[in-house]
Amino acid sequence: MATLQNIVFVTTFAGLVLSIAIILLIFSQLSHDAKSLTFVAVASAVAAVTFMSCLLQFSFQARSTSLSAQTLLEILCVPLFSLPLLLFTFTVEYLSTWTRERRIIQAIYAAQVIVGSAVLLSHGWLYNVYFKPDGAIAFSTSVSLLSLLMNTWLTANTWYGFYIFIRLTIQQATKRDRSFIFGVGLIYAGLMINSISVIGQYSIGTDFLVAGVVALTRPVLKQRLFDPLSQ
Numbered sequence: 001m002a003t004l005q006n007i008v009f010v011t012t013f014a015g016l017v018l019s020i021a022i023i024l025l026i027f028s029q030l031s032h033d034a035k036s037l038t039f040v041a042v043a044s045a046v047a048a049v050t051f052m053s054c055l056l057q058f059s060f061q062a063r064s065t066s067l068s069a070q071t072l073l074e075i076l077c078v079p080l081f082s083l084p085l086l087l088f089t090f091t092v093e094y095l096s097t098w099t100r101e102r103r104i105i106q107a108i109y110a111a112q113v114i115v116g117s118a119v120l121l122s123h124g125w126l127y128n129v130y131f132k133p134d135g136a137i138a139f140s141t142s143v144s145l146l147s148l149l150m151n152t153w154l155t156a157n158t159w160y161g162f163y164i165f166i167r168l169t170i171q172q173a174t175k176r177d178r179s180f181i182f183g184v185g186l187i188y189a190g191l192m193i194n195s196i197s198v199i200g201q202y203s204i205g206t207d208f209l210v211a212g213v214v215a216l217t218r219p220v221l222k223q224r225l226f227d228p229l230s231q
Contacts, residue, residue, distance in 0.1 A: 012053045015210035019047035022217050038090040039220045042187070045079040045086055046209045052076035053206050056137060070129035073139060074120045080194060081116050083209070084157040085109035087187055091165050094180065094220075095172045102164075112153050125150060155195065162188045177222075183215030 023043050026036055056072050088109060092102055119125050129139040141151070165184055190208030 011207055012050055012057060015206060016047060016050040016054055018210055019043055019050055019213055022213055023047060025217070026220065034093050035090075036220065038086070038093045039216060042083070042086045042090050042216075043213045045083050046187075046206075046213050048079035049076060049083075049209060050206055052079075069131065069137065070123070070126060070139075073129050073137060074123070074126055077120050077126070078117045080191075081120075081154060082113045083187070083191055084154070084161050085113050087184065087191075088157075088161040088164065091161070091168060091184060095168050097168055097172065105160075109157060112157065116150050116153065119150060158188065158191045158195070177219040179215050180219040183212045183217075183219070186212030186215060188212075 023040055026040050026043070052072055052075055056069065056076065059069060059072060085106070089106055092098055092106075125142050126139050127142065129137065131137055165188065169181055186208050190205045190212060192205075193208060194205035
């Protein structure tokens, strides 16, 4: 079990380092235009998820009683819940396909993130958070109507964003980039994996999120560095 714990910790820490490095790279190389900033927002959310995952694993391995597993998990969930909004915004911004309808959808996403974060941080959703012997984190969710709505929101937001991503990449044939499609697809896969309790207890979903950010770095740098006149 110790080997699995160490693997989870090492991969999570490596993901944190990669995410921070990418954020610094984008800020140092690119002008602060909308496409760059929306990508940085996605990378920052992934970095926050990996950072809190590292703290959770450190709390478990150090047998720390000062760090509450429930509080750490609730804080971790805030950037995780914001990723569907940030990824939707980045996808539409990258492909330059904003419409009035999509602005409204973005506002709805933002409102749901605010409400969901408030519920999480008030301890109104997760409870009975504990570590399994192999280092996996286990938890229960409230059976209240609000908890049901939050689960429905998150699932619907992720799948709707994925639908929009597929639809736009098909429509925007001239702007398609394999790395862009692969990277966004990996992040959506990570979100979906994290929603499956059995698999989401480990760092697999987080690893997918980091891999997606790494894959997206190339097309973002390529477009912003070699297409300056479009601005």
